[in-house]
Every structure is written in structure tokens, then in C-alpha cells.
Amino acid sequence: MGAVISFNQETSPFGNSVERLVNLVSGDLDAVNTVILDRMKSPVEMIPTLAGHLISSGGKRLRPLLTLSTARMLDVENDHHIKLAAAVEFIHTATLLHDDVIDESVLRRGQASANVLWGNKSSVLVGDFLFSRSFRLMVEVGSFKVLDILSNAAAVIAEGEVMQLSTAKDTATSEEDYMAVIEAKTAALFAAAARSGGIAAGASPDQEEALDQFGRNLGIAFQLVDDALDYSGRQATLGKTVGDDFRDGKITLPVVLAYRRGTDEERVFWQRTLEEGRQDEGDLRQATRLMEKYNTISDTIDRASNFGQQARDALTKLPEGPINKTLSEVIDFCISRAY
Amino acid sequence: MGAVISFNQETSPFGNSVERLVNLVSGDLDAVNTVILDRMKSPVEMIPTLAGHLISSGGKRLRPLLTLSTARMLDVENDHHIKLAAAVEFIHTATLLHDDVIDESVLRRGQASANVLWGNKSSVLVGDFLFSRSFRLMVEVGSFKVLDILSNAAAVIAEGEVMQLSTAKDTATSEEDYMAVIEAKTAALFAAAARSGGIAAGASPDQEEALDQFGRNLGIAFQLVDDALDYSGRQATLGKTVGDDFRDGKITLPVVLAYRRGTDEERVFWQRTLEEGRQDEGDLRQATRLMEKYNTISDTIDRASNFGQQARDALTKLPEGPINKTLSEVIDFCISRAY
Numbered sequence: 001m002g003a004v005i006s007f008n009q010e011t012s013p014f015g016n017s018v019e020r021l022v023n024l025v026s027g028d029l030d031a032v033n034t035v036i037l038d039r040m041k042s043p044v045e046m047i048p049t050l051a052g053h054l055i056s057s058g059g060k061r062l063r064p065l066l067t068l069s070t071a072r073m074l075d076v077e078n079d080h081h082i083k084l085a086a087a088v089e090f091i092h093t094a095t096l097l098h099d100d101v102i103d104e105s106v107l108r109r110g111q112a113s114a115n116v117l118w119g120n121k122s123s124v125l126v127g128d129f130l131f132s133r134s135f136r137l138m139v140e141v142g143s144f145k146v147l148d149i150l151s152n153a154a155a156v157i158a159e160g161e162v163m164q165l166s167t168a169k170d171t172a173t174s175e176e177d178y179m180a181v182i183e184a185k186t187a188a189l190f191a192a193a194a195r196s197g198g199i200a201a202g203a204s205p206d207q208e209e210a211l212d213q214f215g216r217n218l219g220i221a222f223q224l225v226d227d228a229l230d231y232s233g234r235q236a237t238l239g240k241t242v243g244d245d246f247r248d249g250k251i252t253l254p255v256v257l258a259y260r261r262g263t264d265e266e267r268v269f270w271q272r273t274l275e276e277g278r279q280d281e282g283d284l285r286q287a288t289r290l291m292e293k294y295n296t297i298s299d300t301i302d303r304a305s306n307f308g309q310q311a312r313d314a315l316t317k318l319p320e321g322p323i324n325k326t327l328s329e330v331i332d333f334c335i336s337r338a339y
Numbered sequence: 340m341g342a343v344i345s346f347n348q349e350t351s352p353f354g355n356s357v358e359r360l361v362n363l364v365s366g367d368l369d370a371v372n373t374v375i376l377d378r379m380k381s382p383v384e385m386i387p388t389l390a391g392h393l394i395s396s397g398g399k400r401l402r403p404l405l406t407l408s409t410a411r412m413l414d415v416e417n418d419h420h421i422k423l424a425a426a427v428e429f430i431h432t433a434t435l436l437h438d439d440v441i442d443e444s445v446l447r448r449g450q451a452s453a454n455v456l457w458g459n460k461s462s463v464l465v466g467d468f469l470f471s472r473s474f475r476l477m478v479e480v481g482s483f484k485v486l487d488i489l490s491n492a493a494a495v496i497a498e499g500e501v502m503q504l505s506t507a508k509d510t511a512t513s514e515e516d517y518m519a520v521i522e523a524k525t526a527a528l529f530a531a532a533a534r535s536g537g538i539a540a541g542a543s544p545d546q547e548e549a550l551d552q553f554g555r556n557l558g559i560a561f562q563l564v565d566d567a568l569d570y571s572g573r574q575a576t577l578g579k580t581v582g583d584d585f586r587d588g589k590i591t592l593p594v595v596l597a598y599r600r601g602t603d604e605e606r607v608f609w610q611r612t613l614e615e616g617r618q619d620e621g622d623l624r625q626a627t628r629l630m631e632k633y634n635t636i637s638d639t640i641d642r643a644s645n646f647g648q649q650a651r652d653a654l655t656k657l658p659e660g661p662i663n664k665t666l667s668e669v670i671d672f673c674i675s676r677a678y
Contacts, residue, residue: 136491
């Protein structure tokens with residue numbers, strides 16, 4: 001099973017803190033991998049092949065790790081968290097498959113993306129398959145509460161992605177709109193993943209709320225840093241292409257702030273490159289220059305830092321111990337990788 | 340609410356028998372439409388707009404009708420069947436949205452398809468949204484049995500579609516492979532729709548099994564007739580384009596049989612037009628000529644007729660009455676529309 005996960009300290013955006021979290025729940029994580037491999041199975045060969053390409057490609061397993069660690073932090077006494085963690089990873093993988101089709105991505109985790117290797121059609125359908133299988137796993141666990149939380153998260157993710165389609169290429173997107181998108185498309189699943197683990201362990205309503213807040217704020221911080229890194233040289237070491245968001249005309253916070261603070265002439269630049277999609281050589285460099293001029297990357301990271309603090313505050317309401325401490329370090333690393 | 344459904348006797352493939360079924364459960368169907376409109380809502384405008392385009396476009400509502408009518412046939416005493424019928428329609432609509440992206444369809448129910456009007460990206464995401472919402476509806480009903488059956492059907496549908504991708508353009512597809520595809524992509528949801536209604540009404544295990552058989556065989560018959568009609572002049576009156584399957588290189592039973600029975604020269608024709616996708620004017624006419632030569636369209640309809648008989652046999656194990664009688668007439672019409 002071990003081979004399914006390969007953490008590379010240089011490429012893992014969470015570095016040593018995630019390694020430590022993995023070590024704290026390593027038995028559980030092996031069990032999750034077994035469930036994942038088992039439930040990807042299908043007589044239709046393409047399904048395990050395509051799903052396996054993405055699932056085995058050294059992803060961080062961060063979301064299932066949240067489910068496992070919150071369950072263990074609250075002294076879970078059954079193995080419901082194993083199936084829930086696998087369900088969370090399936091929802092995430094299904095979302096990535098559909099995302100890559102929508103963004104016409106060519107790389108994912110430093111490898112050719114599934115849509116490039118097997119075509120958009122297969123990626124859409126295998127995503128649907130994994131999504132359905134995730135629900136079967138939740139049904140097996142037999143908690144309506146968890147089913148409600150995770151099915152709602154899935155609907156919110158799709159809603160956030162549609163919202164992003166509407167804001168894409170619109171340089172007049174407000175900071176508020178941008179925050180609504182990342183809260184829906186990233187933070188909702190982080191929150192549901194952390195909360196589900198707690199529910200498996202019989203969390204109190206206050207603990208559930210704290211887990212939701214922890215996951216949600218970590219998710220927002222994570223996405224803000226991701227969006228900042230897309231314009232940063234550090235990105236190259238993370239196995240991603242620099243400037244993907246720019247080329248896709250995605251309006252992320254570094255752009256929102258640069259547009260708002262820019263001169264008329266600079267706004268014409270953003271409109272040409274992002275709204276009209278007419279990009280020449282040197283435009284990406286000009287974009288990062290404008291971001292530096294107005295400190296929009298560091299402001300984005302500052303905001304991430306604030307959300308990280310809120311995630312840390314939520315952890316103080318949860319049982320102390322090595323897992324709690326390591327989750328706090330994961331927050332630290334999430335922010336520090338931006339520097 | 341009435342405006343949401345418009346049955347046109349000329350375009351409805353089920354004609355008067357479906358009208359009669361609608362009349363028998365009209366109060367329930369109004370309630371389903373209310374739930375559907377309510378659960379399509381989203382602050383993201385695109386979602387109800389796009390979903391509404393498809394859902395209000397005069398679809399047959401056949402699958403939710405199965406859920407409602409089987410629940411009523413078994414004297415349902417709560418309103419669980421209403422939410423389940425809406426969930427079934429959402430699963431179906433999500434599937435259609437993804438199908439149209441995958442098949443690059445331009446028409447659906449005689450209108451421009453959603454992917455043409457709003458783009459592939461929105462269609463994929465709104466499909467995901469509806470799919471998630473369908474699970475929320477099932478969760479509200481609070482039956483793990485139904486959740487299990489419908490989530491399994493959803494996984495089987497996706498599996499069937501991937502299978503179809505692999506058989507598409509392969510003229511050597513066997514009849515067995517073809518049957519496996521339509522059982523998965525069409526019959527599984529018919530079976531789950533009929534069975535869910537029964538479960539809402541507290542069906543016995545024998546009745547559940549009979550409902551599953553009724554739905555499954557009706558679904559197979561329905562798809563076989565659909566595939567036969569795609570090569571038939573009658574298709575034009577049903578609001579669909581004739582020869583869509585041919586142009587898409589889909590290997591349906593009329594082709595499978597014509598290829599198997601054909602001469603070497605004829606096989607070269609099928610390989611050129613379907614496998615290699617090199618089609619000239621007159622090729623569709625040549626395809627139908629070969630199908631007539633080997634009676635493959637009428638053989639396809641004969642097979643549909645056999646499955647229709649099995650669906651009728653299953654109905655004899657269920658309570659008699661006007662609903663049972665009308666469901667039997669729906670089977671008759673499903674077959675007879677082919678002639």
C-alpha cells in the first residue's frame with residue numbers, strides 16, 4: 001500500500017508537518033488506501049486506470065488526513081473515519097478530474113493530466129463514477145449527519161466552480177466575489193472533511209463547530225497561498241507551472257488587488273491579457289511586476305495568515321495532544337511555504 | 340407549475356399511455372415539480388437558468404413517473420416518493436448534461452442543448468450540482484436502502500458510459516457488450532426509479548424484486564427502440580435528428596447485427612464510416628439500406644418486444660388496479676412507437 005503515497009519533501013506543499021501527521025495516523029492511512037484501491041475497482045478497465053493515475057500520483061492526501069486526524073484527536077472508537085476519509089478523497093479526485101477538463105489543464109501534480117492522457121470524455125465520466133462511489137461509502141457508514149454534510153459540501157463545490165466561471169476573465173471581480181469562490185470551491189470540503197472525522201468520533205456540537213471552523217479557515221488560507229504561489233518563482237519547485245492562472249484568465253486575489261490599485265493604463269493591460277485573453281511574451285513578467293509594485297502577493301499572503309490564525313484559534317477548542325499540535329504546525333507550514 | 344411539463348402527443352414517445360399515467364398521479368407530479376424548482380435554486384444565476392432549460396423543456400418525466408406510480412400502486416402513506424422522484428429526475432438530468440458534453444450533441448428534445456448555449460464547462464458543473472442536490476433529497480427521506488440503490492445506480496450509469504466510450508467506433512462490438520452498455524446506462528436508473536417508489540411504500544422483498552425487474556426490462560426495451568428509431572424516418576417526428584448515432588460512430592444493435600451479417604465489402608463500409616469516421620453524403624442512406632437488407636432494425640425491435648414482455652410479467656406480481664394497467668400500456672406504447 002505504501003507505494004500509493006509518496007511524499008516528497010521538496011514538492012509537498014506541507015513539508016515535514018504533514019509527514020508528522022501521516023506518521024501519527026499511518027495505520028489508518030494504510031487502511032484508507034486499501035479502501036480506495038478496492039472501491040476504484042470496476043470491470044471497465046479504464047476506470048481504475050484513469051482514477052489510479054490521479055490517486056497514486058503523490059497527491060498530498062490532505063483532506064482524508066484531516067478526517068483521520070480529527071477522528072483520532074477525539075478518540076474515535078470505530079472505523080467509520082476510514083471509509084469517510086476515502087469518500088472525501090473520492091469527492092476531491094472527482095472534482096480534480098472535472099476541473100482539469102474545465103480548465104483545459106495539461107499538468108496535474110507535475111504529470112500529464114488525465115484529460116490529456118485519456119481525453120475529456122473519460123475524465124468527466126470517471127469523475128462521476130468516483131463521486132457515486134463516494135456516496136456508497138458514506139451510506140455504508142450509516143450516518144445521515146455525515147451524508148448531509150458531505151453531500152452539501154459537494155453541491156457547494158459545484159456552485160463555487162460555476163461562480164468561478166462567471167468571474168473568470170472579469171477583471172472587475174471584487175475581493176468579496178473572489179472570497180466567495182474559494183470558500184465554496186476549496187474551504188467547504190476542508191471543513192466537511194475535518195467535521196466528518198469528528199462526527200465519526202462522536203464530537204459534541206461545540207467540537208463539530210470548532211472542527212468546521214478549523215477546516216474552513218485552513219482551506220481558505222491554503223487556497224490564498226496557492227493563488228499567490230501561482231505568480232511566484234517558488235511554484236516551480238512544487239511541480240506546477242508558473243502563471244497557469246494568468247494564462248487561463250483566472251481572476252485571483254493578487255490580480256483583484258492589482259487591478260483595484262492600478263492606473264487606467266495598467267487596467268488596460270489587465271483587460272487585454274485576462275479579459276480578452278490576448279497575451280504576448282513578457283506579459284506574465286509585466287503582471288508580476290505590477291503585483292510587486294502594489295504588494296498584492298504579500299497582501300494575499302497576509303490575508304492567508306489571518307485565516308491561518310483563525311484556524312489555530314479553532315484548534316484551541318479541541319482536545320490537546322500530539323495531533324492537535326501537529327495540525328497547528330500544518331497551518332504554520334501552509335503559510336510559510338509562501339515565503 | 341403546470342407549465343413546467345408540456346406533453347405533446349406527437350412528440351412524446353409514450354403518447355396517450357403516459358398521459359393517462361400522469362393523470363393518475365397528477366397531484367404528486369405537481370408536488371415533484373415544486374420540489375424540483377425549489378432545489379434547483381442557487382444564488383449563482385447560471386445554475387437555475389441552465390438546469391431549468393433542460394428540466395422545463397418538455398421532457399417525458401418518465402423516470403420520476405415510475406417512482407410516483409409504483410409508490411401509489413403500493414398505497415404509499417407518506418410523501419417520501421415525492422422527494423425520491425425529484426432526486427431521480429436530478430440524476431437523470433445530470434446524466435443528460437454530461438452526455439451532451441461527451442457526445443458533443445447540438446440538440447436535446449428538439450432544442451439547442453445546454454452545452455451549445457452555455458458551453459461545456461457550465462454543463463459539466465451544473466450536472467455535478469444537480470447530482471449533489473439529488474443526494475441531499477435522498478438524505479432527507481432518511482432511507483439507507485434507497486440511498487444505497489440510487490447511489491449504486493449512479494455509479495453503474497457512469498460505468499456504462501465509460502464502457503460505451505470503449506465500444507464506440509469499434510464495429511467488432513458484440514451484442515453482449517452492447518446489451519451490457521444499455522443495461523448500465525439506461526436500465527439501471529429505470530430499475531432504481533421503480534424500486535425506490537416501492538420502498539417508499541413499504542414494498543415486500545418480492546415486490547421490490549418485481550419492481551426492479553419491471554423497471555429494468557422496460558428500460559432495456561426503451562433503449563432498444565430508441566436505438567432502432569435513430570435510423571428510422573419516424574425519428575423526425577420525435578424532435579430528434581435522424582442518424583445522430585451514425586454520425587457519432589456509436590455502435591448500437593442495428594449496426595452490430597448488420598456488421599455481423601454483412602459481407603467483407605460491407606464491413607469495410609462500416610469500418611470506414613464508424614471506426615474511421617470518414618462519412619460522405621449518402622452514407623447514412625447506405626447504412627439504413629444495409630440494415631433493411633439484414634432486417635436489423637426489425638430484429639432490434641423484436642428484441643425490445645421480448646424485454647417488454649418480461650416487464651409485463653413482472654407487473655403481474657404487483658397489485659392490480661388502474662396504475663398497474665396503465666404501466667402495462669406504457670410498455671405497449673414503448674414498443675409500438677417503433678412501428
